[in-house]
Amino acid sequence: MTLMDSLMVSLIGLVVVFSVLILLSFLIKFQSVVLGYIMTDKNKLDAASAKGKDTGDFTAEGETVVTAEVPNIVDEGWSTGELRLLGVDEKTAAMIMAIVSHESQIPLSELQFKMIKAIN
Amino acid sequence: MMLIACILIYMAIVKKYEPLLLLPIAFGVLLANLPMANLMAAPPDDHSQVGGLLYYLYQGVKLGIYPSLIFLGVGAMTDFGPLIARPSSLFLGAAAQLGIYIAFVVAICLGFNPQEGAAIAIIGGADGPTAIFLSARLAPELLPAIAIAAYSYMALIPMIQPPIMRLLTTKKEREIEMVQLREVSKLERIVFPIVVTIVVCMLLPSVSPLIGMLMLGNLFRESGVVERLNDTVQHALINIVTIFLGTTVGATAVAEVFLSPATIKIIVLGLMAFVFSTIGGLLLGKLMCFLSGGKVNPLIGSAGVSAVPMAARVSQSEGQKANPANFLLMHAMGPNVAGVIGSAVAAGFLLAMFGS
Numbered sequence: 001m002t003l004m005d006s007l008m009v010s011l012i013g014l015v016v017v018f019s020v021l022i023l024l025s026f027l028i029k030f031q032s033v034v035l036g037y038i039m040t041d042k043n044k045l046d047a048a049s050a051k052g053k054d055t056g057d058f059t060a061e062g063e064t065v066v067t068a069e070v071p072n073i074v075d076e077g078w079s080t081g082e083l084r085l086l087g088v089d090e091k092t093a094a095m096i097m098a099i100v101s102h103e104s105q106i107p108l109s110e111l112q113f114k115m116i117k118a119i120n
Numbered sequence: 121m122m123l124i125a126c127i128l129i130y131m132a133i134v135k136k137y138e139p140l141l142l143l144p145i146a147f148g149v150l151l152a153n154l155p156m157a158n159l160m161a162a163p164p165d166d167h168s169q170v171g172g173l174l175y176y177l178y179q180g181v182k183l184g185i186y187p188s189l190i191f192l193g194v195g196a197m198t199d200f201g202p203l204i205a206r207p208s209s210l211f212l213g214a215a216a217q218l219g220i221y222i223a224f225v226v227a228i229c230l231g232f233n234p235q236e237g238a239a240i241a242i243i244g245g246a247d248g249p250t251a252i253f254l255s256a257r258l259a260p261e262l263l264p265a266i267a268i269a270a271y272s273y274m275a276l277i278p279m280i281q282p283p284i285m286r287l288l289t290t291k292k293e294r295e296i297e298m299v300q301l302r303e304v305s306k307l308e309r310i311v312f313p314i315v316v317t318i319v320v321c322m323l324l325p326s327v328s329p330l331i332g333m334l335m336l337g338n339l340f341r342e343s344g345v346v347e348r349l350n351d352t353v354q355h356a357l358i359n360i361v362t363i364f365l366g367t368t369v370g371a372t373a374v375a376e377v378f379l380s381p382a383t384i385k386i387i388v389l390g391l392m393a394f395v396f397s398t399i400g401g402l403l404l405g406k407l408m409c410f411l412s413g414g415k416v417n418p419l420i421g422s423a424g425v426s427a428v429p430m431a432a433r434v435s436q437s438e439g440q441k442a443n444p445a446n447f448l449l450m451h452a453m454g455p456n457v458a459g460v461i462g463s464a465v466a467a468g469f470l471l472a473m474f475g476s
Contacts, residue, residue, distance in 0.1 A: 001228050001233070001234045001237075003225070003228065003229060005228075006224060006225045006228040006229075006234075006237070007225055009221075009224065009234075009473060010221035010222070010224055010225050011221075012469075013220070013221050013224075013466060013469050013470065013473075014214075014217070014218070014221050016324075016465070016469045017214045017217050017462055017465050017466050017469065018211075018214045018215075020319075020320060020323055020324065020465045021210040021211065021213055021214040021458065021461065021462055021465065022210070022211065022214070023319065023323075024207075024210055024315075024316060024319060024320070024461070025207035025208060025209075025210040025211065026207075027315055027319060028203075028204055028207040028210075028312065028315070029207050031308060031311055031312070031315060032204065032207075032308055035305065035307050035308050035311065036305075038307075039305055039307065083303075090300060
């Protein structure tokens with residue numbers, strides 16, 4: 001194999017690697033958008049269903065489903081994923097989550113935080 | 121060769137250079153070079169006698185079984201979340217394969233044939249199982265030197281990469297703090313290995329054993345319904361295969377093959393491949409930093425060389441040296457796992473080009 005041939009192989013090889021990985025990155029983005037859309041729809045349906053139950057719906061067994069009352073908080077902070085941080089910076093929130101995990105002896109991966117709010 | 125084996129054992133135990141693999145490799149070298157032991161002896165053609173123990177175990181390397189099983193375990197241990205959260209990490213994983221192709225050109229110039237050049241060049245992917253997978257198919261006679269070089273350089277990443285990282289980036293760039301990655305849903309994590317398997321294996325069928333097993337392992341992890349299998353591939357299976365793989369790769373290092381000028385060339389080419397792969401990742405990292413208006417820390421580019429999670433830790437460590445409030449680990453894990461896919465794709469391309 002000549003130097004020119006090896007250069008050509010290398011160039012084509014790099015193009016192949018970039019092409020495959022760029023294609024994958026677009027597919028991941030596409031997948032995230034589609035799945036995000038599906039999940040949002042599902043969450044909306046779940047929320048609507050919970051709201052219906054909250055207003056006096058009965059389950060098949062005849063028990064009233066009681067859901068916790070969520071205070072009407074104005075979202076003045078910013079959000080990261082599904083966790084809302086209100087007046088709390090990211091590092092403090094991470095520290096709080098680590099402390100809760102440590103104190104409760106529950107691994108962080110099994111805890112789900114909905115909101116961390118600073119109380120004056 | 122017995123002296124070399126003892127030096128490698130010393131490096132594994134005392135210096136702790138990738139001991140999980142270097143120790144079995146070193147002991148395999150020792151076993152294969154024991155006079156009269158014939159542990160790597162093939163059985164006679166008429167099968168009147170059995171072959172050596174390591175000869176039979178070596179079939180797993182020769183047939184590409186062990187590297188694929190290692191990938192099964194790696195997939196089960198890998199969190200692709202950071203990659204899914206930031207798909208542009210894949211570009212860095214691609215750029216960090218630059219060293220493979222530069223080493224290939226130089227290997228050809230040094231007189232290696234294309235199969236040997238490709239097998240040596242894959243060291244730049246910084247992925248031991250991939251290097252073994254490709255070498256066993258393209259240049260089995262060079263396998264021990266390539267495996268030892270690949271794993272040695274992977275162990276030396278904390279020494280090889282930082283000077284290059286500091287040379288190619290400014291302090292201001294290294295100080296950049298990146299915004300937190302978004303949360304990735306379970307559904308996305310489950311769909312990801314299926315999509316990657318379909319796309320990559322259809323485009324490059326030659327790499328199906330590696331990518332297929334990698335993604336199967338990851339699906340075990342993310343599906344959450346096969347905890348026993350997930351646990352087995354992450355621990356018991358990968359440990360057993362590592363013992364067989366290491367010992368038999370070491371056992372191929374017989375004096376007449378290993379003690380040759382080609383080994384020195386392989387070691388030099390391997391280092392060069394590593395350096396250029398790091399440079400490739402860093403340069404694209406700098407470009408992404410520029411294009412994003414300073415939102416991407418270019419240090420995460422060097423993690424694209426695979427070597428999970430060592431290379432990501434080096435990015436984290438260098439970032440924190442420049443700015444103690446910098447936490448780059450999760451950001452670097454994206455390019456790091458992208459590098460695993462990138463090096464497998466590069467190996468698939470080389471196998472498609474030069475495989476028989």
